[in-house]
Amino acid sequence: MPEPLGPSRRVTAAKMGAWALLWPPLLLAGLLGQPPGALAQAQYCSVNKTYFEVEENTSVTEPLVDIHVPAGLEVTLGPSSTPFAFRILRNQLFLNVTPDYEENSLLQAELRCERGGSLVTQTRVIVSVLDINDNSPEFSFTTKEISVEEDTKVSSTVIPETELEAKDPDVNDILFYTLQEETTGASDYFSLVGANRPALRLDRPLDFDKRPKMAFRLLVRDTPEEDVEPSHTATATLVLNVMPADLRPPWFLPCSFSDGYVCIQAQYLGAVPTGHILPSPLVLRPGPIYAEDGDRGINQRIIYSIQDGNVNGTFIIHPDSGNLTMARSVPSPMTFLLLVKGQQADLTRYSVTQVTVRAVAAAGSPPHFPQSLYRGTVALGSGAGVAVKDKAAPTQPLRIQAQDPEFPDLNSAITYRITNHSHFRMEGEVVLTATTLLQAGTFYAEVEANNTVTLGTTTTVIEIQVSEQEPPPTAQTSEPGTSQPMTPGVSRSTAPSGMPGGRPSEDRRFSAVDMATLGGVLGALLLLAVLGLAILVHKHYGPRLKCCSGKAPEPEPLGSDNPAFQPDHKTNWAPAPGPTHDPKPSETPPVLTEPTTPSLTSPGPEAPGPSPPGSGPESPAAAHSGESPAAVRSILTKERRPEGGYKAVWFGEDIGAEADVVVLNAPTPDVDGAGDSSGDEDEGGWGRGPHDAPGNDSTYI
Numbered sequence: 001m002p003e004p005l006g007p008s009r010r011v012t013a014a015k016m017g018a019w020a021l022l023w024p025p026l027l028l029a030g031l032l033g034q035p036p037g038a039l040a041q042a043q044y045c046s047v048n049k050t051y052f053e054v055e056e057n058t059s060v061t062e063p064l065v066d067i068h069v070p071a072g073l074e075v076t077l078g079p080s081s082t083p084f085a086f087r088i089l090r091n092q093l094f095l096n097v098t099p100d101y102e103e104n105s106l107l108q109a110e111l112r113c114e115r116g117g118s119l120v121t122q123t124r125v126i127v128s129v130l131d132i133n134d135n136s137p138e139f140s141f142t143t144k145e146i147s148v149e150e151d152t153k154v155s156s157t158v159i160p161e162t163e164l165e166a167k168d169p170d171v172n173d174i175l176f177y178t179l180q181e182e183t184t185g186a187s188d189y190f191s192l193v194g195a196n197r198p199a200l201r202l203d204r205p206l207d208f209d210k211r212p213k214m215a216f217r218l219l220v221r222d223t224p225e226e227d228v229e230p231s232h233t234a235t236a237t238l239v240l241n242v243m244p245a246d247l248r249p250p251w252f253l254p255c256s257f258s259d260g261y262v263c264i265q266a267q268y269l270g271a272v273p274t275g276h277i278l279p280s281p282l283v284l285r286p287g288p289i290y291a292e293d294g295d296r297g298i299n300q301r302i303i304y305s306i307q308d309g310n311v312n313g314t315f316i317i318h319p320d321s322g323n324l325t326m327a328r329s330v331p332s333p334m335t336f337l338l339l340v341k342g343q344q345a346d347l348t349r350y351s352v353t354q355v356t357v358r359a360v361a362a363a364g365s366p367p368h369f370p371q372s373l374y375r376g377t378v379a380l381g382s383g384a385g386v387a388v389k390d391k392a393a394p395t396q397p398l399r400i401q402a403q404d405p406e407f408p409d410l411n412s413a414i415t416y417r418i419t420n421h422s423h424f425r426m427e428g429e430v431v432l433t434a435t436t437l438l439q440a441g442t443f444y445a446e447v448e449a450n451n452t453v454t455l456g457t458t459t460t461v462i463e464i465q466v467s468e469q470e471p472p473p474t475a476q477t478s479e480p481g482t483s484q485p486m487t488p489g490v491s492r493s494t495a496p497s498g499m500p501g502g503r504p505s506e507d508r509r510f511s512a513v514d515m516a517t518l519g520g521v522l523g524a525l526l527l528l529a530v531l532g533l534a535i536l537v538h539k540h541y542g543p544r545l546k547c548c549s550g551k552a553p554e555p556e557p558l559g560s561d562n563p564a565f566q567p568d569h570k571t572n573w574a575p576a577p578g579p580t581h582d583p584k585p586s587e588t589p590p591v592l593t594e595p596t597t598p599s600l601t602s603p604g605p606e607a608p609g610p611s612p613p614g615s616g617p618e619s620p621a622a623a624h625s626g627e628s629p630a631a632v633r634s635i636l637t638k639e640r641r642p643e644g645g646y647k648a649v650w651f652g653e654d655i656g657a658e659a660d661v662v663v664l665n666a667p668t669p670d671v672d673g674a675g676d677s678s679g680d681e682d683e684g685g686w687g688r689g690p691h692d693a694p695g696n697d698s699t700y701i
Contacts, residue, residue, distance in 0.1 A: 045113030063092035078110030136232035186214035248294025273362035281323035289322035291342035300344035330359035366456035402449035
């Protein structure tokens with residue numbers, strides 16, 4: 001049993017107990033860097049703050065905290081400090097890096113207080129990095145392409161959310177998604193489940209024919225609104241390929257859509273003659289029997305068959321082409337209602353249509369050509385089998401087509417052949433050469449059209465022009481002034497430059513020397529023509545000019561003026577004496593008068609004198625009274641008078657008959673001694689004697 005303590009020992013024990021009670025707080029205070037009292041501050045390292053908050057991406061240059069280090073002690077960074085994040089400089093703690101929340105959200109500095117290498121105390125300083133919106137969201141893909149079945153149910157999720165969501169390094173950010181169409185009308189088919197849920201959903205039935213492929217742009221933003229700062233976005237592309245599904249049966253064409261999904265298909269009509277078997281497939285309206293898969297993306301092969309209405313097995317349908325042919329003839333007029341089935345090759349879907357065929361008695365009417373003459377062209381030297389070109393359209397072959405007026409559906413049964421020419425032949429409706437064409441010219445061939453069903457025939461004519469081919473552009477050119485030899489018997493036709501068949505504008509036939517020679521020849525001919533005209537004028541008007549070149553003639557006595565010679569505005573167009581019958585007003589010939597010759601000298605007060613014979617106008621009264629032969633008589637006459645000194649226009653016996661009109665210009669006997677050139681006339685026209693030929697004193701009009 002221990003010995004009881006005395007009073008002094010009790011006081012000492014009490015003091016020691018007090019120290020024991022104070023030691024844990026002092027130790028804790030040393031660890032936290034806050035020593036209680038001046039004595040602890042003098043014995044341990046300490047800081048006045050151990051927790052800090054710093055936004056990421058912020059560069060802190062000031063010291064975080066000052067470290068109190070007593071004499072004899074030193075402070076260092078412990079191994080548990082964040083590497084490279086802090087440094088101690090002159091008993092001050094600095095942040096050594098720019099904090100990044102995404103790299104390290106909490107930084108720690110361990111301060112070790114040592115004396116002589118022995119640890120006295122250690123203190124931890126904590127730096128919490130605050131997150132800010134400094135990163136953009138990211139998709140795990142740039143373009144995502146998927147296939148969607150055409151029969152996918154509405155409201156189905158086509159692409160799940162996990163495949164379309166984006167990632168944002170800013171943990172606290174909330175992402176917002178938007179679907180933007182790149183294919184017009186695509187947004188009518190697809191949408192997102194929600195603004196924060198990027199799952200793609202189908203909103204309406206797909207249609208491969210209308211929208212086989214659609215594209216979208218998926219956009220994500222880390223803020224609800226666009227105008228918020230900072231705000232970051234990212235985009236990706238979605239491509240959806242619609243896979244066709246077997247939804248529609250075959251459709252007989254032509255057909256018309258009623259609502260875009262159901263096509264009202266055609267029914268077919270045709271006619272056949274009784275008592276005949278057509279050699280070729282039937283010609284039906286509105287066209288041949290033809291069906292195609294309603295799902296064009298699948299496009300299954302169609303198989304045709306006759307299900308009903310084929311009385312006595314009259315018709316046969318080809319299972320692949322759908323062509324309807326006759327197996328036997330129809331003895332009497334009747335109507336066939338054929339039920340034709342078109343089924344997909346996979347036997348999943350089919351359709352039926354009705355084909356109405358009327359058997360009509362053939363009347364034997366011949367076919368008809370719309371033209372009675374066809375014109376074609378072909379090049380000289382063309383070999384056998386060359387198509388004759390249509391002259392109206394040189395780039396197209398010449399086609400000869402006939403039609404049966406009673407059986408227009410039987411036009412395919414019409415055959416053609418050329419009956420009278422061995423150089424050409426028919427191949428269907430096209431005209432071909434049957435041999436090499438060695439002769440140029442225009443040939444006429446008869447084409448016969450024969451309806452093999454009704455046995456009616458008709459013919460038409462083809463005009464085929466065989467012309468020489470155009471020479472190549474590299475033809476040899478001749479030297480100036482020389483000409484190229486031509487092949488005998490071959491004519492060479494030229495066309496204007498720029499026209500079909502013409503030579504290029506650079507192909508010049510004549511040189512400058514040739515043109516100069518031609519100009520000289522034409523000039524000489526012109527000079528000769530002028531000289532001839534001068535001689536002719538002198539010969540016919542020489543006496544008049546000679547008589548007028550002297551003294552001016554004296555006026556004739558009163559009453560001798562010829563009233564027929566008047567100015568142009570007073571010309572007398574009264575009918576002259578003619579045949580006894582009265583012509584129609586339209587046949588009445590006008591009175592032809594000879595205008596007066598104006599005097600070549602100016603009028604003056606000279607004494608009147610006798611005028612030279614034939615130089616002045618004479619009265620028609622004198623002509624009718626039988627005076628001088630040189631007197632002026634009527635220029636319209638029915639008889640050719642042998643007397644000279646006057647001019648006359650002579651007609652035949654019938655004034656309405658076609659006859660030559662001759663102006664007799666015989667000078668008077670006293671002028672240059674010219675003789676009379678008139679002669680006898682034959683019945684109804686000119687005589688054929690030597691004097692009836694046109695002489696130097698007669699002028700034909």
